[in-house]
Amino acid sequence: MKKVLIIDDDDSILEALQIAVEMGGYEVKSTSSADSIIKLCEKFKPDLIISDLLLSGVDGRQLIQELQGQTSTKKIPIILLSAHPEGNKIAQTYNVTAFLAKPFEISELLSLISQYTS
Amino acid sequence: MKKSSSSPQAGIESEFQIYKERFEQAQKAGNVGVFDIDLVTGKQWWSAVEEELFGLLPGTFSGTDRDWRDRVHPADLPRVTKELKERLKNKLEDYESEFRIVLPDGNIRTLRGKGNIYYDAKGKPLRLIGVNYDFTERMQLEESLRFKAEASKVLASSLDYQTTLNSVARLAVPHVADWCVVDLLDSNGALQMVAISHSDPNQVKWARERRRSNPPDMKATSGLTNVLRTGKPEFHPVITNDMIEKAAKSPEELQLLRKIGFSSVIIVPLKAHDKTIGAMTFVMAESKRHYSKLDFQLTEQIASRASLAIENAQLYAEVDEERERLNNIVANVPGVVWEAYGKPDAAKQRIDFINKYVEKMLGYTVDEWLNTPNFWLTIVHPADREKAAAQAVAKFESGEGGVSRFRWLKKNGESIWVETHSYPILDKQGKAIGMRGVTMDVSERMELERRKDEFISMASHELKTPLTSIKVFTQILQRTLKEDSNTLVTKSLDRINVQVGKLTTLVSDLLDVSKIQSGKLELRKANFMLNTLIQDCVDSLQETTDHKIIIKGETSYQIYGDEDRLGQVLINFLTNAIKYSPEAGKITVAVTKETERVIIGVKDNGIGISKEHHNRIFDRFYRIYDNEDKTYPGLGMGLYISSQIIKRHEGQIWLKSTKGKGTTFYFSLPIIS
Numbered sequence: 167m168k169k170v171l172i173i174d175d176d177d178s179i180l181e182a183l184q185i186a187v188e189m190g191g192y193e194v195k196s197t198s199s200a201d202s203i204i205k206l207c208e209k210f211k212p213d214l215i216i217s218d219l220l221l222s223g224v225d226g227r228q229l230i231q232e233l234q235g236q237t238s239t240k241k242i243p244i245i246l247l248s249a250h251p252e253g254n255k256i257a258q259t260y261n262v263t264a265f266l267a268k269p270f271e272i273s274e275l276l277s278l279i280s281q282y283t284s
Numbered sequence: 285m286k287k288s289s290s291s292p293q294a295g296i297e298s299e300f301q302i303y304k305e306r307f308e309q310a311q312k313a314g315n316v317g318v319f320d321i322d323l324v325t326g327k328q329w330w331s332a333v334e335e336e337l338f339g340l341l342p343g344t345f346s347g348t349d350r351d352w353r354d355r356v357h358p359a360d361l362p363r364v365t366k367e368l369k370e371r372l373k374n375k376l377e378d379y380e381s382e383f384r385i386v387l388p389d390g391n392i393r394t395l396r397g398k399g400n401i402y403y404d405a406k407g408k409p410l411r412l413i414g415v416n417y418d419f420t421e422r423m424q425l426e427e428s429l430r431f432k433a434e435a436s437k438v439l440a441s442s443l444d445y446q447t448t449l450n451s452v453a454r455l456a457v458p459h460v461a462d463w464c465v466v467d468l469l470d471s472n473g474a475l476q477m478v479a480i481s482h483s484d485p486n487q488v489k490w491a492r493e494r495r496r497s498n499p500p501d502m503k504a505t506s507g508l509t510n511v512l513r514t515g516k517p518e519f520h521p522v523i524t525n526d527m528i529e530k531a532a533k534s535p536e537e538l539q540l541l542r543k544i545g546f547s548s549v550i551i552v553p554l555k556a557h558d559k560t561i562g563a564m565t566f567v568m569a570e571s572k573r574h575y576s577k578l579d580f581q582l583t584e585q586i587a588s589r590a591s592l593a594i595e596n597a598q599l600y601a602e603v604d605e606e607r608e609r610l611n612n613i614v615a616n617v618p619g620v621v622w623e624a625y626g627k628p629d630a631a632k633q634r635i636d637f638i639n640k641y642v643e644k645m646l647g648y649t650v651d652e653w654l655n656t657p658n659f660w661l662t663i664v665h666p667a668d669r670e671k672a673a674a675q676a677v678a679k680f681e682s683g684e685g686g687v688s689r690f691r692w693l694k695k696n697g698e699s700i701w702v703e704t705h706s707y708p709i710l711d712k713q714g715k716a717i718g719m720r721g722v723t724m725d726v727s728e729r730m731e732l733e734r735r736k737d738e739f740i741s742m743a744s745h746e747l748k749t750p751l752t753s754i755k756v757f758t759q760i761l762q763r764t765l766k767e768d769s770n771t772l773v774t775k776s777l778d779r780i781n782v783q784v785g786k787l788t789t790l791v792s793d794l795l796d797v798s799k800i801q802s803g804k805l806e807l808r809k810a811n812f813m814l815n816t817l818i819q820d821c822v823d824s825l826q827e828t829t830d831h832k833i834i835i836k837g838e839t840s841y842q843i844y845g846d847e848d849r850l851g852q853v854l855i856n857f858l859t860n861a862i863k864y865s866p867e868a869g870k871i872t873v874a875v876t877k878e879t880e881r882v883i884i885g886v887k888d889n890g891i892g893i894s895k896e897h898h899n900r901i902f903d904r905f906y907r908i909y910d911n912e913d914k915t916y917p918g919l920g921m922g923l924y925i926s927s928q929i930i931k932r933h934e935g936q937i938w939l940k941s942t943k944g945k946g947t948t949f950y951f952s953l954p955i956i957s
Contacts, residue, residue: 176749182756189763220745249748251741251795255806269752269788272759 168283171212172196173203173229174247175220179268183216183275190276192283200229207239213283216275219248219256230260243282245275308332314417319399321349321412323372328352337395337416339387357384357392372409377401379414391572393420424573427459428582435586439593443600446478448593452564452586453481460579461566463491466590467508468554468562475500475512478562507531508551508563515560517552517587519580548574552587556595564590615640619725620702622653623709624660625718628676633658636718645725647695665691665699680708680716689726701730733802740798747791755784782828793921797904800928807846807932811956814882815839817847818873821854829862830869837875841882842956845933850953853926857886857949860922864947865890881935881952889946898939902927926951 170192174180177198184196195210197203207215215233219226226246233239243263247270250256257265264278308331311318317334321327330338330345338355345351356364360383367381379399384392399414438451449466456464466479477495482488502509511518520527523546532538548568553560564587568575614621620642626633638653646663653659664672672690679686685707691699706721762777799805822833843850854873861871868889876883893901893908900906905920930937930951941947 176753178753179749179756182753182760185760186756189760247752249745249752251744251799254808268748269755269784272756272763 167191167193168213168279169193169195169210170214170216170279170283171207171210172216173200173226174198174216174218176218179218186272186275187216187279190272190279192279200226203229204232204236204239207233207236207242212242214243214245214279216245216247216279219246219250219253227256227260230262234261245278245282317416319412319414319416323401323409323411334416337393337418338385339389355385355387357386360384371401375403375407375409377403379412382419389572390570393418394423395419424459425578428579431455431460432582432586436589439589443597445590445594445597449590450479450481452590453479456566457481458483458571460582462569462571463565463567465491465565465567466554466562467512467565468594469512469560475502475509508565511551511553511563512560515553515555517550517580517584519575520549521574521576523547523549545569545572547572550575550580550583552583554587554591554594556591556598561591561594563587611639617641617722620645620723621721622660622723623718623720625709628680628719629658629661629673631658633661635659637720645694645700646692663693665693667691676706676719679706680719683708683710683714683716685719685721689730700725701727703729737798737802737804740795744791744795748788751784751788751791755781755788758784785828790919790921793919793925796925797921800925805928805932807849807929809845810847811842811844812847814841814843814875814884814953817843817851818854818875818884821851821858822873825855825858825862831862831865831871832869833858833871833873835873835875838877839875841875841877843882843953844956845953846929849929850933853929853951854884854886856922856926857951860949861886861888861890861947864888868946877955878952880954882955883950883952885948885950887946887948892943892945892947893939893941894943898941901939902937 170187172180172183172187172194173196174183175198180196180198184194187194195206195212197206217226217229226248230244230246233242233244245264245266246253246257246260246262247266247268248256249268253267254265263282266275266278310316311331311333315333315337317337318331319334320329326348328345328347328349330340330351332342335342335345338351340351353361364381364383368379371379377400379397379401381397382394383397384394386392395416396419397414397416399412401409402411402413403409434455435452438448438455442448449468453464453466462482464479464481465477468476468478470476477492480488480491482491500507500509502513504510506518528541528546529538532541546567546569550566552564552566554562554564564583566575566579566583617639618641621637621639622635622642623637624633624635634657635653638650640650642653643649648659648663656662661669661673661676668690672688675686675688675690679688685705687703687705689701689703692702693699702723703726704721704723706719706723708716709718709720711717758777758780762774762781765774765777796805818835818839822835826833858871858873865871865888870889872885872887874885874887876885897906897908901908902923903920904924906924907918907920927937930953933953935951935953937949937951939947939949
């Protein structure tokens with residue numbers, strides 16, 4: 167079973183996404199904090215990361231750069247989620263694997279996950 | 285000598301007689317007097333005309349130089365005597381002189397003399413034979429012409445007409461007049477003596493005093509006030525005793541007038557805009573001269589030049605006053621009102637006018653603005669300079685003007701946002717030669733707009749977060765319950781999903797409107813195929829509606845544009861078509877091609893839109909209020925956003941509709957061939 171790590175500081179979205187992605191047939195770990203995410207990745211070894219753009223505490227952009235800078239995590243595909251009006255532009259700037267504007271259809275998300283984990 | 289046919293003696297005498305007569309006739313005709321002086325004995329001979337020139341009765345000449353000495357003006361006598369002595373000393377044969385004589389009636393004439401001096405072998409002067417002629421008229425004419433030329437020059441030299449009139453009056457004395465006075469009517473119709481001139485300052489003082497104590501009678505039927513009243517000049521070549529007696533109001537005055545000794549008077553009116561505004565008075569008195577018709581014409585010419593000068597000065601003063609008034613009006617406009625000449629980015633561009641408020645707004649003085657070329661651009665914030673210059677040039681060159689925004693640096697270093705509305709100044713050929721406009725401080729507005737944009741951006745983010753979880757949870761439920769096929773629950777969940785979708789669109793639309801307003805709607809343009817876009821939009825909406833959506837026509841065209849934004853337009857057309865045709869089941873998307881563009885039409889058979897709304901339906905927040913039916917839900921954002929997106933793609937947007945008979949919305953896009 168492929169493993170997906172979900173990061174979002176909104177608990178309600180985090181919970182909904184956990185259920186939805188699990189229903190899609192993935193092993194899911196979710197966290198609302200970006201702290202020590204590298205350690206978490208090294209332990210959980212996700213095949214794909216889903217992250218929100220703006221996180222309280224550590225900025226999502228900073229997180230992406232950390233993940234992209236580490237040998238252990240730089241190859242993991244990242245799907246960026248955001249309700250930010252400029253989300254799409256930011257996603258392009260940070261060269262993430264895919265971007266999905268909130269709100270989105272579950273089917274869209276699942277098809278992206280399947281595309282980048284196969 | 286000619287021989288006579290009769291006795292030789294008689295022949296000679298008659299011939300002599302003929303010569304003498306001819307000689308005298310010639311003298312008379314030329315008014316030339318002949319004199320013959322024996323320089324050894326001092327004896328003189330004068331011809332009849334010479335006697336007449338010097339005011340002697342015929343045959344009364346004394347035969348010595350006594351008569352000559354009597355007549356020559358005392359001021360000229362030493363000079364003329366000295367000149368002759370010099371000639372004799374230097375043994376010159378030519379004789380030439382010019383001097384004034386005073387006739388018994390006080391009249392002064394100017395004479396010129398020409399002759400030959402004869403010397404003996406040892407160089408002793410023997411005889412002076414010559415002629416005299418009256419040069420007075422010629423000299424006066426020369427003086428008059430010189431006066432006319434100088435007066436004209438003075439009148440054209442300055443707009444301060446009080447000073448110039450004074451100069452003209454001074455120039456007139458003594459050659460053209462003994463007295464010259466200029467009077468003007470002031471704005472209250474009161475007479476003001478603005479200039480008076482006479483060779484003797486004491487006389488001037490006296491005349492001024494007299495004018496104060498004895499102002500002219502405004503009802504007099506002749507003289508200054510009559511000229512002012514009628515606007516017609518008065519010319520009195522000879523002032524008679526009678527006239528003086530008539531004019532005097534008292535025996536004292538009569539004595540006074542006699543003492544002045546008026547001999548000739550001209551009064552000419554001064555006119556501006558066909559209205560008499562004053563008069564110039566030229567008087568001959570102690571010189572005993574009389575004005576000629578030529579003099580009268582001359583004074584009339586001077587008066588008309590003076591009138592013109594006054595008129596010009598008054599017009600200039602009026603313009604000046606008007607300018608001052610406008611200056612005061614615009615001084616307190618809370619914005620910079622300006623006018624500049626030259627291309628806006630040219631080094632030589634200069635401000636021609638700027639209102640006082642600019643000092644308050646930016647701290648630089650009006651003089652700094654007027655005297656520093658291209659000043660406006662030098663104080664534009666460096667980050668905005670290039671763009672501001674380019675926009676100004678575009679406004680200038682298009683010949684249409686427009687609005688632009690940039691930051692200006694105040695003298696204290698702070699920067700403010702300004703908005704400038706400017707229009708080109710065109711020459712007669714329609715070519716721009718400058719710009720004029722108004723520049724306002726919009727810092728506060730910019731700050732409010734920035735905060736509003738930030739708020740809308742934040743609000744849309746905050747609204748979308750709960751929407752996202754609602755949507756995900758709804759879809760989880762839909763997926764979970766699909767197997768149970770509990771129709772009421774699944775149907776309700778479908779409804780929730782559709783409504784969440786609508787709510788999402790509203791939030792997005794609000795954000796888009798805000799972006800369009802602030803010019804921040806960004807397009808990501810690329811080449812794409814139109815058929816895929818149409819198919820995707822139709823498919824996504826077909827899932828949510830019972831209406832049958834049909835695609836008609838060839839659709840495989842390549843378009844250059846923002847696929848997502850153009851999809852937004854098509855979705856907007858389709859959702860409108862669904863929304864406003866509740867009874868009809870069919871919606872058609874028809875694609876047609878014209879020469880260089882493709883037209884996409886979305887046709888419904890719904891309620892239609894009456895003509896009156898067609899022009900305004902693409903306006904921001906425009907809503908159709910229908911008296912008969914009802915108002916339709918919505919915020920009036922969708923079509924506005926669509927029209928803005930299409931405009932940004934160099935396309936057109938329009939509609940065809942008849943009330944009750946359905947609507948077709950169209951947009952066109954350029955095709956890439």
